[in-house]
Amino acid sequence: MLETDRLRVAYGSDVVIDDLTWAAGDTDSLVTALLGPSGCGKSTLIRAVAGLERPAAGAIRFAGQDLAPIPAHRRDFGVVFQDGQLFTGRTVAANIAYGLRIRRRSRAEIAARIDELLELVHLPGMQSRRVDELSGGQAQRVALARALAPRPRLLLLDEPLAALDRRLRDSLAIEIAEIVRATGTPTIVVTHDHGEAALMADSISVMREGAIVQTARPGTLWAAPADEWTARFLGCATVIDARRDADGTVHTDLGPVAIDLPGTTARLGLRAESVAAQPVTDHDGGVTGTVLAVADLPTGARLRVASPIGEIDASASGSVALGDRVGLRLVPERVAVVGR
Numbered sequence: 001m002l003e004t005d006r007l008r009v010a011y012g013s014d015v016v017i018d019d020l021t022w023a024a025g026d027t028d029s030l031v032t033a034l035l036g037p038s039g040c041g042k043s044t045l046i047r048a049v050a051g052l053e054r055p056a057a058g059a060i061r062f063a064g065q066d067l068a069p070i071p072a073h074r075r076d077f078g079v080v081f082q083d084g085q086l087f088t089g090r091t092v093a094a095n096i097a098y099g100l101r102i103r104r105r106s107r108a109e110i111a112a113r114i115d116e117l118l119e120l121v122h123l124p125g126m127q128s129r130r131v132d133e134l135s136g137g138q139a140q141r142v143a144l145a146r147a148l149a150p151r152p153r154l155l156l157l158d159e160p161l162a163a164l165d166r167r168l169r170d171s172l173a174i175e176i177a178e179i180v181r182a183t184g185t186p187t188i189v190v191t192h193d194h195g196e197a198a199l200m201a202d203s204i205s206v207m208r209e210g211a212i213v214q215t216a217r218p219g220t221l222w223a224a225p226a227d228e229w230t231a232r233f234l235g236c237a238t239v240i241d242a243r244r245d246a247d248g249t250v251h252t253d254l255g256p257v258a259i260d261l262p263g264t265t266a267r268l269g270l271r272a273e274s275v276a277a278q279p280v281t282d283h284d285g286g287v288t289g290t291v292l293a294v295a296d297l298p299t300g301a302r303l304r305v306a307s308p309i310g311e312i313d314a315s316a317s318g319s320v321a322l323g324d325r326v327g328l329r330l331v332p333e334r335v336a337v338v339g340r
């Protein structure tokens with residue numbers, strides 16, 4: 001639905017996006033996350049799509065239509081930025097009405113649409129509240145309602161949760177995704193947080209230095225990152241070699257693991273959840289290590305372990321203490337196969 005074709009965006013001589021050909025929002029993916037580290041060009045891409053930056057070369061198309069001749073306010077795209085950018089000193093209703101007023105909708109229609117949107121974003125009855133009196137989470141819901149009010153063809157969310165605290169971020173991420181799904185609005189959400197991307201999106205495009213390195217569903221992305229950089233960016237702190245022998249067993253320096261490899265050798269990405277640690281007495285003579293640090297998380301203990309391949313992260317379900325000797329085992333369903 002949204003396509004960039006050999007797109008280049010630059011600030012003066014500083015080229016941020018070069019030769020980018022990318023598509024988002026196909027029929028089975030309503031919400032696409034644009035995920036990448038700080039400074040990789042996510043906001044620049046979103047701003048170019050919104051019509052706020054003029055491409056130096058290439059094209060951006062929506063539903064087949066070249067957007068170049070269409071100014072930002074005629075694209076029918078809704079935009080929400082990190083801090084919402086509401087009109088301060090005005091009411092919630094006045095903010096949501098903005099895009100409807102400039103489209104000259106009737107008063108009755110505007111009032112009805114405001115009521116409907118406030119129900120949708122779970123702020124019923126807040127019409128006459130001044131936006132300066134809202135909490136950060138409420139302000140972002142109003143910004144979302146304002147963006148959705150004119151029924152945009154595409155919604156662009158640029159780090160909509162970045163200014164909120166962690167606990168609120170997760171719940172609002174899920175809520176925003178539900179709201180945009182309820183309206184059926186194709187959405188691109190920019191984030192540098194892969195947890196947030198997974199909570200919100202059907203598909204994730206990973207961006208690195210102005211290029212999209214992989215687009216996939218979240219589960220596929222975690223299990224099969226396109227390359228080592230992507231694996232590390234997605235939380236695989238350790239990357240190791242694996243090789244498959246003639247009888248199909250896959251060997252690594254952390255012992256065998258029951259996974260399929262695309263060839264006879266591959267690189268595996270490991271997160272703490274990929275390596276299970278258990279007290280060495282219960283262990284059957286495999287790889288062992290020494291516990292260097294323990295963090296007790298609600299989901300179990302997370303460990304830093306001195307292993308034969310150096311320091312690695314691991315997880316333990318039982319009780320483990322600093323200095324313990326632990327047996328290490330790779331958890332096949334939690335191991336990422338790089339470049340599969």
Ligand SMILES: Nc1ncnc2c1ncn2[C@@H]1O[C@H](COP(=O)(O)OP(=O)(O)OP(=O)(O)O)[C@@H](O)[C@H]1O
Binds near residue numbers: 014045
């Ligand atoms: N208005 C501007 N003028 C000049 N350079 C800019 C401008 N906006 C962004 N840049 C530069 O372009 C590059 C990409 O920035 P951009 O904001 O698109 O990245 P981002 O991935 O959205 O990062 P973040 O997550 O930190 O917002 C950075 O090097 C940034 O310094």
